[in-house]
Amino acid sequence: MPGRGVLISFEGGEGSGKSTQAARLLDHLTKQGIDAILTREPGGTPLGDWVRRLLLARPDVASAPEEGNPTLPATALTPVEEFLLFSAARASLVSKVIRPALEQGRVVLVDRYYHSSYAYQSAGGLEIAWMCEVTERVVGDCVPDLVILLDLPAEQGFARNRGENGTETPDRFEMRGLAFHQRVREAYLQLASAEPERIRVVDAGAESGAVFSEVESIVGMLLATRGMQPERK
Ligand code: TYD
Numbered sequence: 001m002p003g004r005g006v007l008i009s010f011e012g013g014e015g016s017g018k019s020t021q022a023a024r025l026l027d028h029l030t031k032q033g034i035d036a037i038l039t040r041e042p043g044g045t046p047l048g049d050w051v052r053r054l055l056l057a058r059p060d061v062a063s064a065p066e067e068g069n070p071t072l073p074a075t076a077l078t079p080v081e082e083f084l085l086f087s088a089a090r091a092s093l094v095s096k097v098i099r100p101a102l103e104q105g106r107v108v109l110v111d112r113y114y115h116s117s118y119a120y121q122s123a124g125g126l127e128i129a130w131m132c133e134v135t136e137r138v139v140g141d142c143v144p145d146l147v148i149l150l151d152l153p154a155e156q157g158f159a160r161n162r163g164e165n166g167t168e169t170p171d172r173f174e175m176r177g178l179a180f181h182q183r184v185r186e187a188y189l190q191l192a193s194a195e196p197e198r199i200r201v202v203d204a205g206a207e208s209g210a211v212f213s214e215v216e217s218i219v220g221m222l223l224a225t226r227g228m229q230p231e232r233k
Contacts, residue, residue: 003102003103003104003105004102004105004226005101005102005103005104005105005106005107005108006102006107006108006145006146006222006223006226006228007098007102007108007110007142007143007144007145007146008025008107008108008109008110008144008145008146008147008148008219008222009109009110009111009112009113009115009144009146009147009148010022010109010110010111010112010147010148010150011112011113011115011116011119011147011148011149011150011188011199012149012150012151012152012188012204013119013152013154013157013181013184013185013188014154014157014158014161014173014174014181015152015156015157015158015159015160015161016150016151016152016157016204017150017152017160017204017208017211018111018112018148018150018204019040019111020208021148021150021208021211021212021215022038022040022109022111023038024212024215025038025109025212025215025216025219026038026109028212028216029107029219034107034223034228035104035105035106035107036106036107036108036109037097037101037106037107037108037109038109038110038111039093039097039098039108039109039110039111040110040111040112041086041089041090041093041110041111041112041113041116042055042085042086042089042090042112043089043093044092044093044096044097045089045092045093045096045097046092047088047089047092048089048090048092048093051085051086051088051089052089054075054085055077055082055085055086055172056171056172056173057075057171057172058169058170058171058172058175059075059076059077059172059175061169077172079121079124079125079126080126082120082121082124083117083121083126083131083134084134086116086117086121087117087134087135087138090113090114090117090135090138090139091138093110094138094139094140094142098110098142099140099142102142107223107228110144113144113147114131114135114138114139115147115149115188115191115199117131117135118131118132118187118191119184119185119187119188119191120173120184120187122183122187123180123181123183123184123187124180128187144198145198145222146198146200146218146219146222147192147195147198147199147200148200148202148215148218148219149188149189149191149192149199149200149201149202150202150204150211151185151188151189151201151202151203151204152185152203152204152205153185153205154178154181154182154184154185155178156205157181158178158181161174189201200218202214202215202218
């Protein structure tokens with residue numbers, strides 16, 4: 001891990017509430033006087049944003065052109081292609097955002113990181129061992145100190161997403177069926193059981209405030225071990 005910073009990633013399936021919890025944690029840490037940033041994958045850099053548009057576009061519908069961006073063709077992608085595109089975006093995020101911030105001693109929160117590839121692209125059929133080899137080259141020593149896995153049965157995540165985004169067009173991954181998202185969840189849980197110290201499973205089915213209390217307590221313990229405990233009031 002470069003510098004004195006702390007890297008925390010948020011992971012989970014669709015509708016697990018991870019973006020909400022990550023934003024809430026950023027706000028909480030900032031109020032405690034801790035120098036923290038929040039970024040996300042894919043995104044956070046110009047290349048990452050471009051990959052995001054390509055990868056999240058529906059494979060069967062060409063996207064409308066945006067200002068300064070060409071129309072994206074409708075593109076079906078294999079899991080290898082998906083993984084390498086996510087990895088390109090990840091390499092850019094690591095070198096331009098994550099590593100510099102860690103070197104400055106900041107707390108870096110990232111909404112999805114390489115465990116998303118391990119879960120989603122393995123649910124698509126790709127070998128995790130191969131992804132690990134590539135990822136070691138992509139992220140180097142920027143390995144998360146802590147992974148918060150917001151765990152929820154796939155059916156519940158789907159139901160939440162339908163409630164929230166009822167009228168929105170589903171993206172490439174949301175379009176995949178329940179069985180795919182059940183495999184994603186299983187893959188996440190297997191990753192967590194292989195690395196229980198680093199990957200902490202939080203029940204995302206609980207009420208949002210209760211979920212945040214657990215997140216806050218896990219993160220608080222980690223920061224205390226780094227001498228970064230928030231000031232007590
Ligand atoms: P996003 O809109 O960020 O979804 P969410 O709100 O669920 O985080 O879309 C990211 C999608 O990309 C999500 O379905 C998971 C998928 N993904 C992968 O398949 N592999 C990856 O490595 C990453 C980072 C994301």
